[in-house]
Amino acid sequence: MKKRTLQRGLSGFWWLTLVFLYLPLAVVVFFSFNAANSAARFTGFSLRWYERLLGNEQIISAFWNSMVLAIVSSVLALVIGCLIGYGMYRHRHRKLGWLIVLIYLPIVLPDIVFGISEMAFFVSIHRYTGLLQPGLLTMIISHVTFQIPFVALIVYSRLVGLDPTLFEAAKDLYATPFKRAWHFLLPTIKPALISAFFLSFTLSIDDFVISFFTSGPESATLPIYIWGAIKKGVTPEINAIAALMIGAVAIAALMSLLFNRQGQR
Amino acid sequence: MVESSRTASRSRAVIGESQHLLFSVAPGALWIFVFLVLPSLYLMAVAFMTNGPYGLPQMPLTLDSFEQLAGFGFLGWSPGNLYTLLRSLWQTLIATVLVVMVAYPIAYYITTCRVKWRAIMLLLVVVPSWTNQVIRTFGWMNLLAPGTPLSDLAQWLGVIPPNMGLYPSNFAVTLGLVYNFLPFMVLPLYAAFEKLDTAQVQAAQDLYASPMRTFWHAVFPQTLPGLLAGTVLVAIPAFGMYVIPELLGGGKGMMLGNLVANQFAGGSNWPLGAAGAILMLIATFIGLFAMRRIGKRLGGGEEVVI
Numbered sequence: 001m002k003k004r005t006l007q008r009g010l011s012g013f014w015w016l017t018l019v020f021l022y023l024p025l026a027v028v029v030f031f032s033f034n035a036a037n038s039a040a041r042f043t044g045f046s047l048r049w050y051e052r053l054l055g056n057e058q059i060i061s062a063f064w065n066s067m068v069l070a071i072v073s074s075v076l077a078l079v080i081g082c083l084i085g086y087g088m089y090r091h092r093h094r095k096l097g098w099l100i101v102l103i104y105l106p107i108v109l110p111d112i113v114f115g116i117s118e119m120a121f122f123v124s125i126h127r128y129t130g131l132l133q134p135g136l137l138t139m140i141i142s143h144v145t146f147q148i149p150f151v152a153l154i155v156y157s158r159l160v161g162l163d164p165t166l167f168e169a170a171k172d173l174y175a176t177p178f179k180r181a182w183h184f185l186l187p188t189i190k191p192a193l194i195s196a197f198f199l200s201f202t203l204s205i206d207d208f209v210i211s212f213f214t215s216g217p218e219s220a221t222l223p224i225y226i227w228g229a230i231k232k233g234v235t236p237e238i239n240a241i242a243a244l245m246i247g248a249v250a251i252a253a254l255m256s257l258l259f260n261r262q263g264q265r
Numbered sequence: 266m267v268e269s270s271r272t273a274s275r276s277r278a279v280i281g282e283s284q285h286l287l288f289s290v291a292p293g294a295l296w297i298f299v300f301l302v303l304p305s306l307y308l309m310a311v312a313f314m315t316n317g318p319y320g321l322p323q324m325p326l327t328l329d330s331f332e333q334l335a336g337f338g339f340l341g342w343s344p345g346n347l348y349t350l351l352r353s354l355w356q357t358l359i360a361t362v363l364v365v366m367v368a369y370p371i372a373y374y375i376t377t378c379r380v381k382w383r384a385i386m387l388l389l390v391v392v393p394s395w396t397n398q399v400i401r402t403f404g405w406m407n408l409l410a411p412g413t414p415l416s417d418l419a420q421w422l423g424v425i426p427p428n429m430g431l432y433p434s435n436f437a438v439t440l441g442l443v444y445n446f447l448p449f450m451v452l453p454l455y456a457a458f459e460k461l462d463t464a465q466v467q468a469a470q471d472l473y474a475s476p477m478r479t480f481w482h483a484v485f486p487q488t489l490p491g492l493l494a495g496t497v498l499v500a501i502p503a504f505g506m507y508v509i510p511e512l513l514g515g516g517k518g519m520m521l522g523n524l525v526a527n528q529f530a531g532g533s534n535w536p537l538g539a540a541g542a543i544l545m546l547i548a549t550f551i552g553l554f555a556m557r558r559i560g561k562r563l564g565g566g567e568e569v570v571i
């Protein structure tokens with residue numbers, strides 16, 4: 001009896017928490033269809049803010065910047081991080097404490113400190129050498145820096161989970177290290193590589209602070225554009241672009257759910 | 266002869282292994298060193314430089330920036346920065362406690378549900394954090410602005426004066442922090458609850474322990490590693506938070522992250538910002554160290570992996 005009341009209370013609390021978690025997102029989506037330019041009163045259904053989006057060149061270019069940044073940085077981080085992950089695995093019996101510290105540094109550093117360090121560094125280098133002007137390139141460099149550890153740790157944990165005798169078998173089967181890597185290693189860690197890529201991509205899309213401090217005048221990403229628009233005064237166009245980004249996340253969530261389901265079967 | 270060839274091949278193998286280590290680890294290690302360690306060291310150096318015109322650092326080396334950070338300026342001492350620091354600590358503490366209070370029952374509740382629902386429930390908790398921080402905070406701005414139902418309700422209750430909104434305020438910042446970090450606490454706590462040894466709970470109940478005592482002695486210690494891991498994941502980024510106080514806090518809700526960032530975003534005073542960053546780093550490492558110590562002492566030998 002008592003257990004039942006506890007369970008019922010918990011279930012109520014669970015639904016309340018869900019409301020808390022989704023209310024802010026729902027409000028953004030809801031008011032993106034508002035006919036009036038207001039975030040407090042809903043006057044009627046309209047798609048005019050979405051139509052306005054398509055005509056807004058700044059938003060379109062911000063979208064492409066976000067995409068280029070996320071894809072290029074994730075690919076680079078995948079290659080570099082995968083190598084580190086493999087190196088950490090192969091040499092896990094050695095003392096690699098310095099390497100672990102180095103790899104955890106981007107994770108534990110508060111992102112504001114991360115962002116301003118990069119900014120100060122790039123700005124100063126640019127001032128003295130003319131290289132590395134703040135823009136898409138410096139953003140890609142910074143994103144790769146915080147993505148590498150995640151890729152490395154995912155690849156490393158996949159390798160540790162494998163049966164060590166597999167490596168011996170592969171050594172007997174394939175003569176050259178490259179063939180071994182191509183026919184054995186890469187196919188075996190493919191799931192880890194896929195999830196590492198998607199994690200890197202998500203981290204890049206989610207990031208605001210580090211992008212903000214390393215961006216140049218023409219490399220604004222969607223979050224940076226939205227930030228600027230909020231600071232200037234809220235317009236419902238932001239609701240529309242934000243609603244689209246929330247929609248993209250919802251699709252990603254559904255996909256990961258389906259992916260999970262298939263994995264369970 | 267045989268002996269020497271064997272050592273030769275062994276040393277060749279050692280060289281091969283070292284080369285291998287070099288080729289696999291060096292690109293990434295070098296990348297992080299050049300693009301993160303060097304910039305961080307440079308930032309620390311900046312903290313000891315003089316603030317030049319346009320806010321860029323110059324020689325000679327001084328401790329001016331730290332004096333400014335402590336509140337000493339042209340007009341004598343002012344408590345502004347001290348308040349900012351205390352506010353950051355306070356907000357971090359409050360937000361972390363609130364996050365624990367929400368996440369603990371939620372994580373437990375998920376483990377009591379059917380296995381096939383659990384993955385979906387966890388996903389539901391995590392999905393909001395996949396959207397960009399700026400958008401999530403913007404959602405709260407929409408919810409708490411003047412004229413919204415929540416603000417009207419607060420006015421009716423007399424919590425805020427008429428024609429005001431719930432944001433900007435310290436309350437809005439706390440709310441934003443709790444919202445932002447809830448998933449980071451639910452996940453490690455869920456992991457702890459999932460491998461909870463129910464035999465201990467059973468034993469306590471068989472010995473007629475009250476529910477309270479059962480909880481404190483049989484359940485709570487087992488969830489402690491998850492709780493500590495979650496605290497690290499919540500408290501450290503919360504302390505350095507920039508976006509939420511900037512959008513929801515207004516002038517009186519500023520936290521250390523804003524103090525630091527504004528010196529760079531506005532371009533006004535790099536050395537002061539760098540000094541603030543050093544303070545933030547010191548706090549971060551003290552926090553990490555303290556959590557590790559607590560984890561080692563209370564976790565019963567189980568290492569808290571951060």
